[in-house]
Amino acid sequence: MKKLLTLFLILLFTLTAYSQVSKIKSFTPDSTEFFNEMESFLRASRDGDGKYIMDEFSWQWYGGKFSDEQRKDVYRIANLMLANKKKAFPDFSNYIKTISFFVNSKYQTESSFFSWQKILEKLILGEATSKSASTARKQFVDYLQACNDLFEKNALYSSAATEWKSNNSNYTFGFDSLPFIEFEALNLTCYSKGDSAVILDTRGKYYPTEEIWYGEGGKITWERAGFPSDSVYAVIDDKYNIHLKSPQYEVNNVTFYDLYYFDEPMKGNVREKVLANITEE
Numbered sequence: 135m136k137k138l139l140t141l142f143l144i145l146l147f148t149l150t151a152y153s154q155v156s157k158i159k160s161f162t163p164d165s166t167e168f169f170n171e172m173e174s175f176l177r178a179s180r181d182g183d184g185k186y187i188m189d190e191f192s193w194q195w196y197g198g199k200f201s202d203e204q205r206k207d208v209y210r211i212a213n214l215m216l217a218n219k220k221k222a223f224p225d226f227s228n229y230i231k232t233i234s235f236f237v238n239s240k241y242q243t244e245s246s247f248f249s250w251q252k253i254l255e256k257l258i259l260g261e262a263t264s265k266s267a268s269t270a271r272k273q274f275v276d277y278l279q280a281c282n283d284l285f286e287k288n289a290l291y292s293s294a295a296t297e298w299k300s301n302n303s304n305y306t307f308g309f310d311s312l313p314f315i316e317f318e319a320l321n322l323t324c325y326s327k328g329d330s331a332v333i334l335d336t337r338g339k340y341y342p343t344e345e346i347w348y349g350e351g352g353k354i355t356w357e358r359a360g361f362p363s364d365s366v367y368a369v370i371d372d373k374y375n376i377h378l379k380s381p382q383y384e385v386n387n388v389t390f391y392d393l394y395y396f397d398e399p400m401k402g403n404v405r406e407k408v409l410a411n412i413t414e415e
Contacts, residue, residue, distance in 0.1 A: 158216070160213050160217075161213055168209060169196075175226065176223070178222070180223055183227065187227055187230055191231075191234050194234045199238065200237055203244070207247075211251055211255060211258075212226070212229070214259075215229065215258060218258050220274075224275060228275075228282055232278055232282045232285060235282065241302075249306070252309075253308075254274075256313075257273055257274045257277055277342050280343075281342070288302070290322075291345055291378035295326060295381070296381045298322060298376075300317060301320055302319075304318065304319070312341050312343055313343060314339045314341045315339065315340045315342065316338075316340075317337055317340070319335065319337050320336060321333070321335065324381055324408050327381070327409065329408045330358070333352045333370070334354070346375055347376045348374075349370075349374050349375065350370075350373045351371075353368070354367060354368040354404055365394060366394070368389065368404050371389055381408040384403060384404070385404045386403045387401070390404075
């Protein structure tokens with residue numbers, strides 16, 4: 135009898151939590167009401183995680199980080215997500231975390247916030263190039279996660295094995311057939327297995343839903359192997375692309391300089407792979 139009562143209480147709690155989520159047909163365009171509704175929505179799905187996310191969000195939401203116009207746009211996107219059946223986790227949770235990082239960035243303006251929101255709207259409505267509903271959904275999830283990593287730690291791509299990072303936060307958001315993040319100038323560094331490799335002074339666009347970086351120009355050095363950057367290096371003469379999921383890349387059309395062994399620079403290609411235990415010996 136006790137077991138049946140326990141089972142009944144568990145089922146009752148689950149149904150109550152589900153009904154709380156189901157009751158939210160739209161978020162109220164009021165600062166306090168929106169916050170409370172979002173907290174209930176997230177906590178009904180995952181109580182501990184939802185509470186933690188909203189506790190962190192409260193510092194930005196009530197701390198003067200959002201303008202009135204930004205708040206209105208947050209209500210709009212949240213309701214658009216709800217109407218398109220986005221999930222509490224990971225969709226709404228990532229959205230709340232990402233806009234928190236966004237408004238805390240000293241490099242991002244209010245106009246860039248609205249540009250970013252418009253791109254998110256296109257992804258929600260499926261305007262990105264996709265062959266199926268599942269692909270469109272993946273593009274939305276991948277874009278939010280990529281922006282989350284970018285705002286939090288300047289990472290273009292991040293996984294347990296490999297991470298590609300920018301040395302600055304000077305980027306803009308755009309959309310052609312897919313969303314992209316454009317860097318006018320950066321040092322692009324790959325970290326993997328305790329080692330790293332960097333392309334200096336490059337520029338380009340990153341397409342997070344494709345996990346591809348399209349770059350142009352830059353300089354490659356091998357200081358980690360003991361070669362001075364002003365004596366042994368390669369200058370990238372053309373455009374190149376890198377699948378950031380991998381800790382390796384190949385660049386065609388470079389000019390290679392080795393002031394120790396060659397009087398003249400040489401034309402060629404560079405293939406780089408980040409490996410552990412690289413030493414100067």
